[in-house]
């Protein structure tokens with residue numbers, strides 16, 4: 001057996017107790033094996049069967065549905081009979097536009113095997129082929145950025161929807177992101193449109209600055225601190241800025257500073273502000289825009305409305321890293337360090353032959369690399385897996 005698959009199997013044999021899926025009998029299960037076979041439309045009666053299946057197949061990827069079905073193993077959605085679906089939010093570092101997420105980027109030519117650092121060139125400098133593979137990597141800075149999004153998402157779900165703690169399932173995907181599922185009964189029956197609204201709410205897209213600071217005649221209506229959602233959040237943050245500015249900490253636009261007292265009463269008590277200048281309205285709307293930009297959560301908006309999605313089985317191994325798709329409580333999320341805490345594979349030594357540049361990296365507190373292409377290195381399995389699964393090495 002491929003030593004990597006053997007290492008996955010060892011994990012599933014030793015750690016099967018950590019595999020947990022609520023209401024497993026109503027889920028569709030999907031697995032992708034190490035030889036690329038897709039096992040679809042499978043269901044299991046209980047957790048024991050799922051754990052046994054994982055230990056037997058030792059798949060490269062293992063997924064379960066957000067949907068709860070009458071007949072989860074049926075071949076079509078119509079036959080499956082959707083009973084309800086958890087609301088899923090997907091945070092993927094690739095969508096965050098964070099520079100650190102390009103750390104260790106490399107490429108390899110699929111025709112001749114030439115490789116190099118950075119983004120792939122248009123054509124291979126050695127053989128001219130245009131069939132080049134883009135090879136990404138993991139970095140702590142990139143994963144931190146994704147985690148910050150997840151933490152903001154939990155804050156918004158709690159403050160705006162009243163969803164918290166045991167109504168949620170949060171987990172690291174095992175790669176470059178986080179998933180958050182709302183498990184609570186009251187959300188299971190939501191339709192696509194309502195899910196789309198939830199996605200656009202958390203991502204701040206439903207926000208319109210002209211509605212939040214609204215002028216009619218000579219009266220400016222502002223949001224108030226005791227309101228829910230984005231209006232309340234904007235009001236509270238602005239009030240803090242206004243109150244903080246008396247200590248000279250924040251520079252307010254002069255149009256806003258001049259009317260500070262009136263704005264504090266408007267935001268705090270809802271006393272309308274009379275005769276606002278055009279500059280004042282413009283500056284307030286701009287400040288609101290900045291608050292939303294800083295607080296919004298950048299999720300993949302295509303994912304949330306889709307009730308037929310599958311995501312990784314919590315605590316299963318990710319086939320691009322060998323890391324655990326680790327289930328976390330909201331408290332655990334804050335201190336969670338993926339490249340330490342999510343290591344699931346053993347430290348048995350294995351020899352790897354690199355086929356592309358490998359950047360310097362840290363896993364489980366140990367530093368590895370950088371390695372040139374074409375060298376043999378002896379590594380613990382958890383570090384070797386990253387190189388192998390990221391397509392930068394082979395077992396000789």
Ligand SMILES: [Zn+2]
Nearest residue numbers: 109112124127
């Ligand atoms: Zn080439």
